[in-house]
Amino acid sequence: MSNRLFQGVIQQMKDAIGRVIGVIDENATVVACSEAPKLGTSTDFFSIEIGESHDIFVRDGYTYKPFGIHAKPDYAVFIEGIDEAAGKYASILAVTLASIKQYYDEKYDRNNFIKNIILDNILPGDISIKSRELHFNSDINRVVFLISIISSNDVSAYDVIQNLFPDKNKDFVFNITETDIVLVKELKAQIDIKDLEKLARSISDTLSSEFFTRVNVGIGTPVLGVKDLARSFKEAQIALEVGKVFDTDKTIISYDNLGIARLIYHLPTTLCDTFLSEVFKKGSIESLDHETLFTIQRFFENNLNVSETSRKLFVHRNTLVYRLDKIRKLTGLDLREFDHAIIFKIALMVKKYLSADPVKF
Numbered sequence: 001m002s003n004r005l006f007q008g009v010i011q012q013m014k015d016a017i018g019r020v021i022g023v024i025d026e027n028a029t030v031v032a033c034s035e036a037p038k039l040g041t042s043t044d045f046f047s048i049e050i051g052e053s054h055d056i057f058v059r060d061g062y063t064y065k066p067f068g069i070h071a072k073p074d075y076a077v078f079i080e081g082i083d084e085a086a087g088k089y090a091s092i093l094a095v096t097l098a099s100i101k102q103y104y105d106e107k108y109d110r111n112n113f114i115k116n117i118i119l120d121n122i123l124p125g126d127i128s129i130k131s132r133e134l135h136f137n138s139d140i141n142r143v144v145f146l147i148s149i150i151s152s153n154d155v156s157a158y159d160v161i162q163n164l165f166p167d168k169n170k171d172f173v174f175n176i177t178e179t180d181i182v183l184v185k186e187l188k189a190q191i192d193i194k195d196l197e198k199l200a201r202s203i204s205d206t207l208s209s210e211f212f213t214r215v216n217v218g219i220g221t222p223v224l225g226v227k228d229l230a231r232s233f234k235e236a237q238i239a240l241e242v243g244k245v246f247d248t249d250k251t252i253i254s255y256d257n258l259g260i261a262r263l264i265y266h267l268p269t270t271l272c273d274t275f276l277s278e279v280f281k282k283g284s285i286e287s288l289d290h291e292t293l294f295t296i297q298r299f300f301e302n303n304l305n306v307s308e309t310s311r312k313l314f315v316h317r318n319t320l321v322y323r324l325d326k327i328r329k330l331t332g333l334d335l336r337e338f339d340h341a342i343i344f345k346i347a348l349m350v351k352k353y354l355s356a357d358p359v360k361f
Contacts, residue, residue, distance in 0.1 A: 002101055006032035006075075009097060017089055020080040023097065024064075026073070056090060058082040065090035067098045110134050114172045114184050117226055118144065118233045127227050138225040141191070145183040145200060145217055146236035152213040157181060160211055161203065184229060187222055193256050196222075200252045216240055219254040238265060245356040246349065260346060264353050272350045279347045284331045295323050296335065296344070304341055 006023045014021060014034035022033030029042045054066050054073055063086040068074030077093045079086040105112065113130055116122040122130070131138060149157055158173065158181055165171040170186040185199070200217040207213040218240035220232030235255035243253035246261040255262070264272070276285070288296075295313065299320075302308040310320040324335055333340040 002104070003031040005100055005104055006097055009093075009100065010034050013093065017079070019086070019089070020062075021089070021093065022078050024076050024078060026075070031075070056087055063087050063090045065094040067094040069098070069102065110136075111168065111172050111174055114226065114229065115174050115176075115182070117229050118182060118184070119176065120230055124227070131226055136226055141187040141189060141222045141224055142226070142229060142232070143185055143187055143196060143222040144220040144229060144232040144236050145185060145196075145203070146220075146233065146240060147181040147183060147203065148216045148218070148240055149179040149181070150214040150216060153211065155211040155213060157207055157211070157213050157215065160207060160213075164203065164206065182233065191222065193219075193254055197252050197254055204251055214251075216243065216251050216253070218243070219252070219256075221255055238262070241265070245353055260349060261353075264346070264349055267350075269354060272354055276347060276350055276354075279333075279343055280331055285347070285351065287330055288327070292323060292327065295320070296327065296348075299324070299335060300341070300345055304336060304338070306336070 003023075010021055010023065010032045011034065020033070020035055020038075022035075022038060023031050025031050027042070030038045030040060033039050054068075056063060056065050058064070061082060062078045062080060063082055064076045064078045065087075066073030066076040075097070077090050077097065079090045079093070113122075113134055117127060147157070147161065158175055161181055161183060162173045165173060165183065165185070172184040173181065175181055183203075187196075196219050200219055204215055204217055207215055218236035218238075220235035220239070223229060223232050239253040239255040239258060242258050242261050242265050243250055246258075247253055258265075295309075298313055299306075299309045302312060306320055306324075307317060310317045313320065328334045331344070333344045335341045335344055
């Protein structure tokens with residue numbers, strides 16, 4: 001498509017300049033030219049120079065000006081002649097063609113379009129119009145994975161993930177920060193959340209085992225079409241942020257599996273403070289030592305079963321009962337009663353949440 005854009009500009013400029021003008025790509029192939037027979041031809045003698053810099057150079061009676069957005073130029077303009085005017089023409093054309101290509105890429109590039117949706121850089125009313133222009137299927141499910149780099153070596157995690165998902169018409173990969181990479185994955189109908197977690201696990205394991213890069217992966221909920229991709233992205237962000245507070249040992253966190261933690265995350269901090277002050281007597285929660293808190297955690301993990309918990313803790317049943325009685329006297333909550341246990345569990349999570357002071361999206 002870029003070649004057609006270049007050819008259109010070259011055709012309009014040839015009469016004004018009055019010389020042979022054209023564009024070559026990085027393989028030294030003529031992709032646009034005012035003389036049609038030259039299209040598709042290749043000359044090797046300037047292929048080295050175009051790969052070295054953006055500086056003007058002359059060869060065999062022509063002036064060349066490389067251009068492109070990368071350190072290694074993607075294209076070069078060539079103008080008949082090696083005089084000062086040829087150099088000026090080449091520079092002007094290079095700037096013009098580079099600007100046109102950038103504008104076209106930003107307007108019609110699918111990856112850039114998806115990125116703008118994710119980051120809320122496009123008006124909702126424009127999404128449908130752009131989707132039709134870019135021929136996006138609105139009946140396809142997609143989901144957003146947010147891959148956050150915890151530690152890495154010199155290998156580019158972005159390049160690795162791009163290689164894992166090479167079909168750029170279906171899957172989209174891009175950076176949003178130096179450490180955060182977004183994968184927008186096309187899905188089959190009725191896919192299970194466990195399958196998404198397996199996919200996230202495979203990404204994490206590949207980066208860890210082969211490239212010594214540790215990552216956490218947040219998974220949003222699947223959405224239909226492209227309009228709600230921003231929501232799926234925000235859910236993936238929340239999954240990672242909440243996971244830092246409540247699931248510190250997990251590297252794969254799905255928004256759908258956050259449970260009560262998701263509810264707590266959306267509560268105002270003032271309401272959380274009020275809840276804690278109502279649940280616990282003043283200073284009672286602070287008076288619980290590490291051993292007592294560990295006992296409470298194991299009691300919850302064993303479904304409030306006194307016998308099973310005492311067995312797992314390697315203590316006598318009466319010892320555990322004594323500890324539970326102590327907790328009841330300090331807090332006013334008997335963990336052997338289901339309603340009290342629920343209140344206590346939520347209160348501990350709220351306290352942990354407030355202590356972490358997570359970022360809200």
